Amino acid sequence: xxxxxxxxxxxxxxxxxxxLSIYAWHVRKTVAATPVAPVDTRPxxxxxxxxxxxxxxxxxxxxxxxxxxxxxxxxxxxxxQQRAEELARALISLYLEKNSPHVIGAGTEVRSxxxxxxxxxxxxxxxxxxxSHRSGVLVEELTIASLIHTISANTPNILRVKILIDGKERxxxxxxxxxxxxxxxxxxxxxxxxxxxxx
Amino acid sequence: MAAxxxxxxxxxxxxxxxNDWRSAGATFIALILASAILVSGAPAEKHLSVYSxxxxxxxxxxxxxxxDYVGLLEVLEPLGRVSGxxxxxxxxxxxxxxxANFTAGANHAQVMGRDADLGGKFFLENKRGLVPVGAxxxxxxxxxxxxxxxxxxxxxxxxxxxxxxxxxxxxSDDPPRLLFHFSAPVNPSIANxxxxxxxxxxxxxxxxxxxxxLTFGSKAIPSASYSESNGSAVVTVxxxxxxxxxxxNDGRSITVAATPTPQAGSxxxxxPPSPQTAxxxxxxxxxxxxxxxxxxxxxxxxxVDASHGGDDHGESLSSTLLxxxxxxxxxxxxxxxxxxxxxxxxxxxxxxxxLPLDQRAIFANADHAAIYIALHAASSGHGVRVFTAMLxxxxxxHGPFRSWTTAQHDWLSPSQSTANAVAxxxxxRQLPVKNVAAPLRPLNNITGPAIAVEVAxxxxxxxxxxxxxxxxxxTSAVATxxxxxxxxxxxxxxxx
Numbered sequence: 114x115x116x117x118x119x120x121x122x123x124x125x126x127x128x129x130x131x132x133l134s135i136y137a138w139h140v141r142k143t144v145a146a147t148p149v150a151p152v153d154t155r156p157x158x159x160x161x162x163x164x165x166x167x168x169x170x171x172x173x174x175x176x177x178x179x180x181x182x183x184x185x186x187x188x189x190x191x192x193x194q195q196r197a198e199e200l201a202r203a204l205i206s207l208y209l210e211k212n213s214p215h216v217i218g219a220g221t222e223v224r225s226x227x228x229x230x231x232x233x234x235x236x237x238x239x240x241x242x243x244x245s246h247r248s249g250v251l252v253e254e255l256t257i258a259s260l261i262h263t264i265s266a267n268t269p270n271i272l273r274v275k276i277l278i279d280g281k282e283r284x285x286x287x288x289x290x291x292x293x294x295x296x297x298x299x300x301x302x303x304x305x306x307x308x309x310x311x312x
Numbered sequence: 313m314a315a316x317x318x319x320x321x322x323x324x325x326x327x328x329x330x331n332d333w334r335s336a337g338a339t340f341i342a343l344i345l346a347s348a349i350l351v352s353g354a355p356a357e358k359h360l361s362v363y364s365x366x367x368x369x370x371x372x373x374x375x376x377x378x379x380d381y382v383g384l385l386e387v388l389e390p391l392g393r394v395s396g397x398x399x400x401x402x403x404x405x406x407x408x409x410x411x412a413n414f415t416a417g418a419n420h421a422q423v424m425g426r427d428a429d430l431g432g433k434f435f436l437e438n439k440r441g442l443v444p445v446g447a448x449x450x451x452x453x454x455x456x457x458x459x460x461x462x463x464x465x466x467x468x469x470x471x472x473x474x475x476x477x478x479x480x481x482x483x484s485d486d487p488p489r490l491l492f493h494f495s496a497p498v499n500p501s502i503a504n505x506x507x508x509x510x511x512x513x514x515x516x517x518x519x520x521x522x523x524x525x526l527t528f529g530s531k532a533i534p535s536a537s538y539s540e541s542n543g544s545a546v547v548t549v550x551x552x553x554x555x556x557x558x559x560x561n562d563g564r565s566i567t568v569a570a571t572p573t574p575q576a577g578s579x580x581x582x583x584p585p586s587p588q589t590a591x592x593x594x595x596x597x598x599x600x601x602x603x604x605x606x607x608x609x610x611x612x613x614x615x616v617d618a619s620h621g622g623d624d625h626g627e628s629l630s631s632t633l634l635x636x637x638x639x640x641x642x643x644x645x646x647x648x649x650x651x652x653x654x655x656x657x658x659x660x661x662x663x664x665x666x667l668p669l670d671q672r673a674i675f676a677n678a679d680h681a682a683i684y685i686a687l688h689a690a691s692s693g694h695g696v697r698v699f700t701a702m703l704x705x706x707x708x709x710h711g712p713f714r715s716w717t718t719a720q721h722d723w724l725s726p727s728q729s730t731a732n733a734v735a736x737x738x739x740x741r742q743l744p745v746k747n748v749a750a751p752l753r754p755l756n757n758i759t760g761p762a763i764a765v766e767v768a769x770x771x772x773x774x775x776x777x778x779x780x781x782x783x784x785x786x787t788s789a790v791a792t793x794x795x796x797x798x799x800x801x802x803x804x805x806x807x808x
Contacts, residue, residue, distance in 0.1 A: 178693050178746050248627035248635070249690035250766045251697050254750050273705050288626055289688070291751040294704030294717050300749070304702055307748045 165189065170204050171262045171305060173215035173255035180259055180308040181214075183207075197268045198226040201236060204263050208256075215255060218245020224280070226264065232272030233295075234264060243278045246287040253290035255308070262305040265298045272298050360445060361543035363517030364471035366391050370543055373445060373467060376435050380467075381442040384451075391456065391471070398439040405441065410455050414441050423454040466540030468517075475519040478547075480536055482528040487570035490533050490549060494518075497563030500547075501622045502665040509549045509557060509568060518545040532570065556675065559663045571674055612658040613801075614650050614794060615681040618643035619688050619764075622666030629691040629774040636664065638689035638777050642767060645783045646685065649791035655798070673757035677719075682801040683730060683794055686755065686764040691774035695744025696786055698735045699764040700727045701755035719757050722806035726761040730797055734763060737793040741785055744770070761804055765790060 115123075166189040171180045187203045189196050201223040208217045220241035227235040246253065257276065265271045274296045277283075283292045358373040360382055371386040384405060388394040394407045401416040412423040416436040421428045421443075428451055432444035443451065448469060449462040461470040476496045483489040498518065500511040520538035527535045536549045549555070554571040618639040620626035626635025643659045650657040660675060661667050676684045690697075706718035714721055735747040755762050767786050769776035776782050794801070 175692060178697070247692060249692050249768075250688050250699060250750055250752055250764065251690065251746065251768075252692045254748075254752075257751065285753075288620070288624070289750075289752055291704065291753050291756075293753075294751075296751065297703070297705045300702050300704075304749050 168200060168203070168267050169263075170200070170207065171259045171266065171309075172204070172207060173259040173308075175215050175252065175255070178251050178255065178308070180255065180262070180305055182309065193268060194226060194228045197228060197234060197264050197271075198223060200264050200267050201226055201260060204260060205242075215259070216247070217256065218242065220245065228268075228271070232270055234268070234271045234274045235277060236260065236264070236274060237277045237280055240279045243283060243286055243292075248287040248289065250289045253286045253288075254304075257286065257290050257296070258301055258304050258308060261296055261298065261301045265301065274298060274301070358467060359543045360387070360467045360469055361514070362387060362390075362469045362471065363474045364391060365474055368515050368517065374442065376442060377433065379432055380445040381432075381435065382445055382448070384441045384443050387448065387452075387469075388455070396439065396441055398436060401436065403434075403436050403439075403441045405455075407455050410457070412451075412455060414443075421451070423451070426454070428454060463540055466545075467543045468540060468545070470517055470519075474517045476517050477519060478521070480521075480526050480528075482530055482533060487532050487553060488528075488530050489570075490528070490536065490568040492547070492566040492568070493561075494564050494566075498566070499559075499563055499663055500566075500665075502557050502663075502667075503622070504555070504666075504668065504671065507551060509551060509555050511547045511549075511557065511566070513545040513547070514543065516545070518547075520545070533568065554671075554674070556671070557665065563663070571671070571678060612679055613655045613682045613798070614657040615660060615676045615679060615684045616643045616646050616650070616657055617660040617672050617676070617684065617686040618662070619686050621661045621664055624666065626688070627690060629689060629777065633775060633778060635689045638767070639687045640664070641778060642687045642689065642783055642787060645780075646687065646787040646790060649784070649787045650794060653791055653795040655791070655795060669754040670757070673719075673754035676754075676762070677757075677759045681760060682804065683797075684755075684758045684760060684762040685790065685794075686752070686762075688764060688766040689777045690766050690768045691777075693768045694770055695746070695768060696738050697746045697748070697766040697768070698731045698738070699748060699750035699752055699755065699766065700724065700731045701758075701762065702749035702751045703756050704751065717756055719759050720755060720762060723758070723760055723762065723804070726801065726804040727755075727763055730761050730794070730801065731763045733793040733797055734765065734790050737789040737796075738786070741789050743786070743789070759806075761801055 165186045167184060167186055168189070170183045170185050172183045173179075174181055185203060185207075187199060189199055205217070205221055205223055207213065208215055209219065209221060218241055220239070222239040222241065224237040224239050226237070229235065246256065260276075261274045265274070276286075276292050276296070278292070286292055358380065359370040360373050361370045362368065367390045369390050371382055373380045373382055375381070385394060385396050388405075388407050392408050394405070396406075397404045403414045403416070405412040405414065410424060412421055412428075414421045414434045414436070417433055419430050419433060421430055421434065428447075430443055430447040430451070432447065435442040445467070446462070446464055449460060449464075452460040452469075452471070456471065458472050460472075461475075463469070476494055476498065478492055478494045480490060480492050483491055496516070498513060498516045500513045500516070503510045503512070520540070524539065525535055525537045532553045533549060533551050533555070536547060539546050539548070549568050551568075555568050556571050557566050557568050559566055618636070620634075620636035620639060622636075624636065626639065628634055629638065640661065640663075643661070647657045647659050658679070658681075660672055672686075701720040701724065703718045703721055703724075706715045706721070720727065731747055735745045738745045750764065752764055755764055765786070767777050767783075770782070
């Protein structure tokens with residue numbers, strides 16, 4: 114025979130478990146019914162302030178499949194690595210604007226850019242960059258060429274570039290453009306020239 | 313003594329109390345865990361594949377009281393006129409002229425006034441009747457008036473005589489070929505892994521041979537086995553050599569054959585580094601000589617590669633149009649255009665099959681094709697893009713030896729000449745053309761002239777890329793350009 118106080122305790126616990134189950138079920142339904150943003154759009158780093166500098170961004174144009182050099186005045190820190198990061202962020206910000214000439218997915222962020230001597234740059238983008246990128250050979254190529262060429266043209270002595278997604282290697286950007294290897298900056302520069310010439 | 317008695321009385325009571333509390337605590341934890349399991353995600357969804365003369369389809373399987381159940385309306389809807397009417401705990405089903413009555417919680421039903429054992433409770437949920445999957449074997453023949461075969465363990469239901477049978481025989485060539493013949497056209501997903509090739513039949517009512525394992529007495533292809541699970545049939549071919557599957561006879565035949573190997577005196581084929589061997593091999597051992605002449609006589613002049621396929625859909629050009637389907641149609645159109653100009657052509661992926669990028673390159677390299685053409689389709693932009701390889705940094709390049717990722721290096725010049733000719737021919741047909749390099753695999757792995765062609769619509773309607781007229785306009789231009797370069801491509805040589 115279970116003592117009365119234990120019976121009461123067990124009944125209370127059962128009631129609590131039932132209550133928690135109902136509450137958890139309710140929370141789950143509420144979460145399912147609440148529309149959530151498709152990606153985390155919170156910025157990863159605070160905006161850089163300070164003196165601005167004139168740089169050239171190489172901006173992809175979906176309309177005619179070209180790259181166009183576009184001067185921009187952006188705050189530039191003194192460190193070489195931070196400068197490369199700001200260049201990438203400035204380009205991505207431009208693509209995220211409402212009337213962007215080259216649409217990329219909302220929530221795209223540059224996590225960081227690492228410069229490793231001799232001459233290696235590693236661009237680490239967040240998952241939204243690849244997950245929400247449009248698929249296609251040219252459209253993916255334009256993004257990559259514009260990103261690499263913007264950084265290398267404004268940051269001397271970069272010879273090779275690797276693009277990571279969330280810190281990890283990925284096969285392709287969105288099914289086409291190869292991300293598994295290092296990009297040779299000389300080859301990207303040549304491609305950028307072709308794309309600027311509208312070939 | 314009294315104190316001792318008191319202690320004795322109290323001791324067991326305290327232990328019992330502690331045990332009770334432990335039991336209560338364990339019960340509480342178990343309840344919390346059960347609740348967590350309850351509210352956490354459901355297990356992976358199961359489906360029942362249904363094959364009939366009218367349609368092949370699948371219906372979701374749900375779990376009730378630990379058993380598999382299906383909605384009877386969902387099973388019958390594709391087969392004929394069906395309706396269900398709930399009245400309290402009773403549910404009346406009408407299929408064409410057959411009437412069946414069910415009662416929630418009952419193990420039996422009445423079909424045309426006759427008792428039918430369901431082998432489990434009937435559930436009535438949201439005015440829809442759920443019956444155990446196992447009950448379909450006895451219930452459906454009475455409702456449909458014809459034979460039904462249920463493969464309950466693999467969730468496959470055959471209504472009528474719809475089964476597709478197959479035979480497998482080994483052709484004693486060197487290396488051997490395994491020939492599958494099917495009683496109806498099939499289109500399985502094909503996946504390769506070291507030592508085995510898997511053909512998965514999801515939509516086909518394939519049934520196995522008398523013995524699930526077929527042995528062939530060959531070292532290269534020792535056996536094939538048949539299995540079923542989760543609504544699919546799978547034929548697995550065991551191999552000790554790299555193999556490929558090709559379709560013929562309108563999808564009624566599949567040939568599993570060794571991936572072609574280089575002929576005597578030809579250049580060794582650069583092979584992709586495997587994770588297992590990469591650590592053991594030196595970079596030079598993994599590399600391939602780039603300036604050795606390939607075999608003079610190619611098997612096919614042109615290898616046309618329909619990009620993507622199987623699980624890799626490529627771009628979704630519209631809600632109903634996948635890039636893998638467009639590239640397959642383009643590849644077949646290009647093959648026709650090339651063959652009409654007397655150019656022997658093979659399409660690498662002539663079905664909706666998975667084909668890894670490395671294997672595409674290995675096939676093209678082994679065949680020493682005079683030209684490799686990869687086909688892509690896109691919804692963004694306008695017109696046609698012609699690409700040559702943009703080579704990555706070749707970390708394993710050593711002198712004349714090239715790494716797998718830069719195998720195209722010495723062939724860039726003839727590749728670019730071909731791309732220029734194709735672009736020129738497209739321009740003649742008033743098509744907007746872009747001709748650039750691209751970081752696109754497997755172009756960089758091909759040891760021969762190689763280009764990729766991406767077809768986008770001329771206007772805003774992405775569906776234009778599937779229009780036969782537009783496809784022919786593009787493929788005839790590509791074929792004309794290739795035909796004009798026939799002599800140059802036949803004698804093309806690597807240029808280090």
